[in-house]
Amino acid sequence: MDDQPARVPDDLYQEGRAHDGPLADRLLRLRNMTPDAARLISTLIRARRATSVLEIGTSNGYSAIWFADALRDTGGRLTTVDTEAARVTAALANLERAGVRGYADVRHADGAETLAGTPDASVDLVVLDAERPAYAGYWPHLRRVLKPYGILAVDNVVSHRDQVAAFRELLASAAEFAVDLHEVGDGVLTGVRVR
Numbered sequence: 037m038d039d040q041p042a043r044v045p046d047d048l049y050q051e052g053r054a055h056d057g058p059l060a061d062r063l064l065r066l067r068n069m070t071p072d073a074a075r076l077i078s079t080l081i082r083a084r085r086a087t088s089v090l091e092i093g094t095s096n097g098y099s100a101i102w103f104a105d106a107l108r109d110t111g112g113r114l115t116t117v118d119t120e121a122a123r124v125t126a127a128l129a130n131l132e133r134a135g136v137r138g139y140a141d142v143r144h145a146d147g148a149e150t151l152a153g154t155p156d157a158s159v160d161l162v163v164l165d166a167e168r169p170a171y172a173g174y175w176p177h178l179r180r181v182l183k184p185y186g187i188l189a190v191d192n193v194v195s196h197r198d199q200v201a202a203f204r205e206l207l208a209s210a211a212e213f214a215v216d217l218h219e220v221g222d223g224v225l226t227g228v229r230v231r
């Protein structure tokens with residue numbers, strides 16, 4: 037990122053922390069991924085030269101700014117979905133503020149429905165950062181929509197180990213995925229579709 041957009045996610049992250057701090061109800065929190073996790077996934081986008089990225093769980097667009105910035109470099113586009121309309125509105129404004137609005141489609145939509153409507157072998161990288169118990173149900177579509185050497189990135193696998201256990205078992209038993217756990221932020225699991 038050049039200097040000006042770089043300040044936007046930094047400010048947004050601090051705003052998110054300040055917003056979430058006093059809130060007891062988890063669902064009211066913005067729950068932005070850590071800067072290290074966003075940076076890792078952005079690097080994967082660039083290294084893969086990904087042009088089609090799907091994020092499930094937009095919140096206020098913090099991670100989407102990082103991904104859209106990487107997709108500006110690759111000539112690609114982010115689709116990011118959230119079930120909360122107010123968050124979609126906030127994300128659009130924040131992407132605009134960061135100068136990367138043109139590289140993202142922000143949709144008020146459910147992750148499972150979005151995956152079900154996504155064509156086979158059409159996505160370079162999928163980011164899961166929503167309600168973790170639902171991920172196991174996403175699995176048949178995740179397998180279907182990723183391109184060869186496509187990448188799955190799942191946040192919070194260390195911080196919420198129990199909630200992703202069933203999903204991790206599915207991924208580990210799939211011979212076509214090379215799986216790695218990255219001790220970054222709250223723990224990022226990656227699966228690369230190698231065959």
Ligand SMILES: C[S@@+](CC[C@H](N)C(=O)[O-])C[C@H]1O[C@@H](n2cnc3c(N)ncnc32)[C@H](O)[C@@H]1O
Nearest residue numbers: 067068069093095098099118119146147165166
């Ligand atoms: C952890 S936050 C996402 C944080 C965001 N990726 C970031 O780092 O800035 C999870 C978001 O997932 C959304 N969400 C929950 N269930 C969803 C679903 N089934 N489909 C899409 N979004 C969902 C919530 O409304 C919430 O905004």
